[in-house]
Amino acid sequence: MGWISPFKLNRLGMLNMNRRNVDYISRYNSRASYPLVDNKLKTKLVVAEYDVPTPKLLQVVRQQHEISGFKAMAEDMERFAMKPAKGSGGKGITVISGREGGQFVKASGAIVPLSFLEIHLSNILAGLYSLAGTPDVAIVEDLVESIPGLAKYSFQGVPDIRIVVFQGYPVMAMLRLATKASDGKANLHQGAIGVGLNIANGRGLNAVQFNRPVSNHPDVGLALENIVIDDWDLMLAMAARCYEATGLGYMGVDLVVDASKGPLLLELNARPGLAIQMANGCGLLPRLQTIESLRRPHFTPDERVKFVKDAFGA
Amino acid sequence: MTSRSRVPFYIAIFLLISAGVSLAVWRHVELGIPWFGGEQQPVWMVEARIDFDGTGSPVLASLNIPDAPPGFRIISEQAASPGYGFSIVEENGNRRAEWSKREVTGPQTLYFKVQVVPNDSALRQAPRRAPRPGPAFWEEPQATAVEEILDQARSRSSTPESLTRELIKLLQPDNRQVQNTTLLVSGANYLNLLTRMLNHTGIPARTAEGLYLEDARRRQDLRPFLQIYDGESWLTFNPRNAEQGLPENVLLWRQAAVSLLDLVGGDDSEVSFSMLRQTIPALQLAQAESGQTGLGFLSLYQLPIEEQGMFRMLLLLPLGALIVAFMRIVIGIRTSGTFMPILIAVAFVQTTLVPGLIAFVSVVSIGLLMRGYLSSLNLLLVSRISALIILVIFITAALSIVGYHMGFNTGMTVTFFPMVIIAWTIERMSILWEEEGGGEVLVQGAGSLFVAICAFLAMSTPVASHLTFNFPELHLVILGVILLMGQYTGYKLSELQRFHPMKVYD
Numbered sequence: 001m002g003w004i005s006p007f008k009l010n011r012l013g014m015l016n017m018n019r020r021n022v023d024y025i026s027r028y029n030s031r032a033s034y035p036l037v038d039n040k041l042k043t044k045l046v047v048a049e050y051d052v053p054t055p056k057l058l059q060v061v062r063q064q065h066e067i068s069g070f071k072a073m074a075e076d077m078e079r080f081a082m083k084p085a086k087g088s089g090g091k092g093i094t095v096i097s098g099r100e101g102g103q104f105v106k107a108s109g110a111i112v113p114l115s116f117l118e119i120h121l122s123n124i125l126a127g128l129y130s131l132a133g134t135p136d137v138a139i140v141e142d143l144v145e146s147i148p149g150l151a152k153y154s155f156q157g158v159p160d161i162r163i164v165v166f167q168g169y170p171v172m173a174m175l176r177l178a179t180k181a182s183d184g185k186a187n188l189h190q191g192a193i194g195v196g197l198n199i200a201n202g203r204g205l206n207a208v209q210f211n212r213p214v215s216n217h218p219d220v221g222l223a224l225e226n227i228v229i230d231d232w233d234l235m236l237a238m239a240a241r242c243y244e245a246t247g248l249g250y251m252g253v254d255l256v257v258d259a260s261k262g263p264l265l266l267e268l269n270a271r272p273g274l275a276i277q278m279a280n281g282c283g284l285l286p287r288l289q290t291i292e293s294l295r296r297p298h299f300t301p302d303e304r305v306k307f308v309k310d311a312f313g314a
Numbered sequence: 315m316t317s318r319s320r321v322p323f324y325i326a327i328f329l330l331i332s333a334g335v336s337l338a339v340w341r342h343v344e345l346g347i348p349w350f351g352g353e354q355q356p357v358w359m360v361e362a363r364i365d366f367d368g369t370g371s372p373v374l375a376s377l378n379i380p381d382a383p384p385g386f387r388i389i390s391e392q393a394a395s396p397g398y399g400f401s402i403v404e405e406n407g408n409r410r411a412e413w414s415k416r417e418v419t420g421p422q423t424l425y426f427k428v429q430v431v432p433n434d435s436a437l438r439q440a441p442r443r444a445p446r447p448g449p450a451f452w453e454e455p456q457a458t459a460v461e462e463i464l465d466q467a468r469s470r471s472s473t474p475e476s477l478t479r480e481l482i483k484l485l486q487p488d489n490r491q492v493q494n495t496t497l498l499v500s501g502a503n504y505l506n507l508l509t510r511m512l513n514h515t516g517i518p519a520r521t522a523e524g525l526y527l528e529d530a531r532r533r534q535d536l537r538p539f540l541q542i543y544d545g546e547s548w549l550t551f552n553p554r555n556a557e558q559g560l561p562e563n564v565l566l567w568r569q570a571a572v573s574l575l576d577l578v579g580g581d582d583s584e585v586s587f588s589m590l591r592q593t594i595p596a597l598q599l600a601q602a603e604s605g606q607t608g609l610g611f612l613s614l615y616q617l618p619i620e621e622q623g624m625f626r627m628l629l630l631l632p633l634g635a636l637i638v639a640f641m642r643i644v645i646g647i648r649t650s651g652t653f654m655p656i657l658i659a660v661a662f663v664q665t666t667l668v669p670g671l672i673a674f675v676s677v678v679s680i681g682l683l684m685r686g687y688l689s690s691l692n693l694l695l696v697s698r699i700s701a702l703i704i705l706v707i708f709i710t711a712a713l714s715i716v717g718y719h720m721g722f723n724t725g726m727t728v729t730f731f732p733m734v735i736i737a738w739t740i741e742r743m744s745i746l747w748e749e750e751g752g753g754e755v756l757v758q759g760a761g762s763l764f765v766a767i768c769a770f771l772a773m774s775t776p777v778a779s780h781l782t783f784n785f786p787e788l789h790l791v792i793l794g795v796i797l798l799m800g801q802y803t804g805y806k807l808s809e810l811q812r813f814h815p816m817k818v819y820d
Contacts, residue, residue, distance in 0.1 A: 019804075
């Protein structure tokens, strides 16, 4: 078990949890905007007005009695993701990647019966995965087909890109790759791999799993160097536009790249984690302070993207 | 968005903490509430005993009792005299205990007990009304003698105090070279003469009677003292050796009153005193007095005992909250449920640690097994939790019964655990197990137990329960510290470990 001195962390500009909560989240995120990001259904609707595409909404289950009708509606759905609208940290998301007879195939390859999905829907509605345990609604979305260039780096799940947006400026980004350990999910604390991305061009910097540097994907074996994200400028612009859509000063924007539809917004997060700093090998604080000390902030998303590419390009 | 200045916040915190501390110190000084539980305070129990023979007629016995004796504080008074009506009356600024009975024959005994504690702050007290010197008339040839002696005393003194001292010396037997003195002093009337002479010079003077307090003495008599008024308060002198000031161990029983005992309807009356030195916990003393002072309303001693017991527990909770806040904000320990550890710690206080730990771990693990079955039933969340609550109650009942039959009373203490909280803990851990695996359950479970044990250790120390209950204002300090922690933006201890791979980039 290793330790690092707090002075060294300070020198690296590492943002820590207490500081993130006090100095950034509670200062820049107004409470009134939280429902917009804590509820994926609302997020979808609000970002659509700002030309930020999201995966196609197939179905919303709001009431317990609607679950019995799920079977009929699920008939023509082949590949979909079932999510709690108010879920956090990827909890309660079930991905169905195909059908086998009357059964469903999970992303992990496990075959589950219809009743499994019905239990899951019931749990979602009861609020098991929602932030405060409040009753929730379940949304069923089109499954994102990741572009092969990225999908090959991920074990089962869809790789997604987390961009931290501060006052509308995309300040740091990373690619998250699912592993066997993370059960096909792209959550770093569950064991997904985080690859830091150069904010200027979307090129991979270095990779970590469980907070430790890795060079190859443990499951698919590919080297994690030299990953390049296509459509990088578009993705930065989408992330920057989410600030106008929600008004949240400090948030995490989760994007995926669909093979046919291009970059899509998966979800927003008002309390983005700190692991992105480990994946990038540098702290967030210097970048956040640069933005905070700007005398003349940029007003359009494109100007802001241009600024960060010049200022924070590695 | 600009950051607001934090200065007002810090000033408010400072005020909060200093208010808590100064209130506590103030109450410690004023009410004598001790900082630690075990402190003992000496208390004198003095008993006056009145003996007389009844003559078959109605009796009224009136005994002078101490009223604000210098150097002492009265904490309780009590009369024991079967068959007598009793009351304490105040007349002309004297407090008197009065016993009455319609028909009394034969020997009678009345008791009056008073508990006093030494108290330096009560040493000098100004009388309510400034006294005037009493009238003094002399007949010749005494008048000339008095003038002569007073002239002598005056010539050797400068203040009322020194005059008094010189006068006492002049009137001592070994000093009576002068015939004048012998003319005046004739044994018994000595003290009376002294006061009259002082009054004659314009110094208000009176006699007082006091008791020498010595442990376990019986049949003691009052000793006479001389008091003069110096314009501010009554000063006490020993009339035999002119020593000024009241000895520490003297309790002035009679000061302003003229008589010690007035008895109507009885013969052969006699008053005697016995005394005993006791020690009682300083806290008990403070509690007994809290009702009498203006500060008493700030304490919880006035509440019924049952409520006091409840508050004793409740007031420990902030301490637990402080520890949870510290563990989560500064150390960074993950717990399952933010304040679940406090409630577990409170239960531990009731059950003691080891039996509580065993009971808690067994209830939660049995509950987790049963929850596994429940989850396969596909129930709605609310009914699943409800079922879990009932199961938890069954488990605790079963553990209690089994424990009892096996001869462990500790099994019964399971009932102190908050059932609903345990049910939720089981539910949350079960979900955690399904989503994150057993490792995370162990980490969070161990974290919760660790914080609970820390909170328990803090809450169960005698000092903690003593301070939180007897100085509730100290919670302002805890509140201030918790608010301060809410502004802590530094690294958590756990983050120093979490971020250690960053070393390579330095």
